[in-house]
Each structure stands twice: as C-alpha cells, then as structure tokens.
Amino acid sequence: MQLKRRHRPQALISLVPMIDVMMILLVFFMVTSTYLNLDMIPVVQPAGPASTTASTERAALMIRIAADGSVTARGQPLTSQDLRALLTQTAKAAPETRLFLLPSGAAPLQSMVAIMDLAAQSGLSDLRVLRLEGRP
Numbered sequence: 801m802q803l804k805r806r807h808r809p810q811a812l813i814s815l816v817p818m819i820d821v822m823m824i825l826l827v828f829f830m831v832t833s834t835y836l837n838l839d840m841i842p843v844v845q846p847a848g849p850a851s852t853t854a855s856t857e858r859a860a861l862m863i864r865i866a867a868d869g870s871v872t873a874r875g876q877p878l879t880s881q882d883l884r885a886l887l888t889q890t891a892k893a894a895p896e897t898r899l900f901l902l903p904s905g906a907a908p909l910q911s912m913v914a915i916m917d918l919a920a921q922s923g924l925s926d927l928r929v930l931r932l933e934g935r936p
Contacts, residue, residue: 858926861874861898864904867905869910884922888922898926900927900930902931902932903931912929
C-alpha cells in the first residue's frame with residue numbers, strides 16, 4: 801500500500817526583514833556621524849625637498865614627557881618654571897627653533913597641552929608632536 805504524501809510548498813526565504821534592518825542601521829549611522837565633531841590640531845606637511853633642506857638648518861629642541869607627566873629636555877628633568885624659562889630663552893635666542901614633543905604612550909594629555917601652551921606663550925610656533933614607530 802502506498803501512502804500519499806502531502807505536497808508542501810517550498811518555504812521561501814524572504815529578504816525583506818534583512819533589508820529593513822540594514823536600512824535602519826544605515827539611517828542610524830548617517831544620523832550619528834553628523835554629531836562627530838573632531839577638533840584636530842592642524843599638521844603641516846613639508847611641501848617638497850626644498851623645504852626639508854631649509855628645515856634641517858634650523859635649531860631644534862626635543863622635550864620628552866614621561867608616563868608620570870615629568871618633563872625632560874636635553875637630558876635634564878625640568879619643573880614647569882624651568883621649562884617656561886627654557887622656552888622663553890630659546891624663543892629669544894632663536895625664534896625659528898623647531899620644538900619636538902615626544903610623549904610616552906601613557907603620558908597624560910594635560911601635560912602635553914600645558915607644554916604646547918607654554919610654547920605658544922613664549923613665542924615658539926613651530927611645534928611637532930612625535931610618536932615612536934610601532935606604538936599607537
């Protein structure tokens with residue numbers, strides 16, 4: 801005896817719910833991206849080989865910021881008053897001096913901002929923030 805099987809229609813997989821979710825995600829990311837207001841410090845890139853030759857002749861001062869926020873320049877640890885005096889003296893002697901900041905990866909941001917403010921107050925305008933390669 802042969803049994804009759806009921807013929808079931810094959811289930812269709814609907815993509816409409818997935819498209820709805822994707823549209824909602826798209827709208828969400830478009831709306832939230834307008835609220836991202838990134839205020840960055842402008843970085844000046846050298847224009848070409850002529851600018852690099854002129855920049856190598858200028859004096860440079862490197863300031864290191866440790867993880868605890870302590871500042872070192874020319875191998876000597878400095879207090880904020882010593883740093884202010886050093887930057888003022890450097891700006892008076894050579895205003896075109898290039899100032900390099902090398903913060904530790906764990907250095908507090910406030911220390912770096914304070915040094916940038918001191919440099920601006922003393923008249924040093926060419927300031928660059930460095931980072932070691934291989935570190936974020």
